[in-house]
Amino acid sequence: MLEIEDLFVSYGAIQALSGVSLSIGEGNIVTLIGANGAGKTTLLRTISGLLRPGSGRIAFEGREITGRAAEDVVRLGISHAPEGRQNFAALTVRDNLLIGAYPVYRRHGKAGVQADQERVFTLFPILRQRQRQMAGTLSGGEQQMLAIGRVLMARPRLVLLDEPSMGLAPLVVREILKQIRRLPEAGTTVLLVEQNARSALAIADRGYVIETGRVVLAGSADELKRDPRVQAAYLGRASRAR
DSSP states (O other): OEEEEEEEEEETTEEEEEEEEEEEOTTOEEEEEOOTTSSHHHHHHHHTTSSOOSEEEEEETTEEOTTOOHHHHHHHTEEEEOTTOOOOTTSBHHHHHHHHTGGGHHHHHHHHHHHHHHHHHHHOHHHHHTTTSBGGGSOHHHHHHHHHHHHHTTOOSEEEEEOTTTTOOHHHHHHHHHHHHHGGGGTOEEEEEOSOHHHHHHHOSEEEEEETTEEEEEEEHHHHHHOHHHHHHHSSOOOOOO
16 A cells, blocks of 8 residues: 655654565555654655655655645545544544545545534543533544544544544553544545554554664564564663673
């Protein structure tokens, strides 16, 4: 579904990504693991059109999208839930969801938007109860559910999720990750950046480890969980001396 080849991205003189290549199969959950500043968010922002790469190639479903504007990327079927949620605090939960539906309204009409809203309410029932409440008054977990729900309203085939568990209580994190695991059942592929590597690998099919802007490891989630380097650096287990 998504192919990235030899991607370079910089912020002025600072090289953020250096030759990143990866692929995502349709119906999979793929996670990016790495320390803060490794380049994970930069990669998501480049895929979604918020940053322009210096060189390299991004292809989605066989179509090159390198350097396309963010609004074009959404229309093609990729939606991005950024780090920090970034909901419209002064609008209601329902209005936030309707804003997310803007790219597809002309094609699917009011009935289609209502069906999409119902899907979001089924995933996150608390949003149905809070739909007339201002988004800025929600709890952190509810705001994250709303951020995910808003991007799903655009009917993406690929969704980019950046740190959905950040700052949330463990019980809330488990519920959100449980619902993310269900997204492929409805035809939505997931690229997940998650600070909790153990939780991310528990729901992912495949993963990539990024360090200082480069992919240094790749494999199935089970392979990465067994890798002593991943265990030592990200899972809190000391690797055995060889």
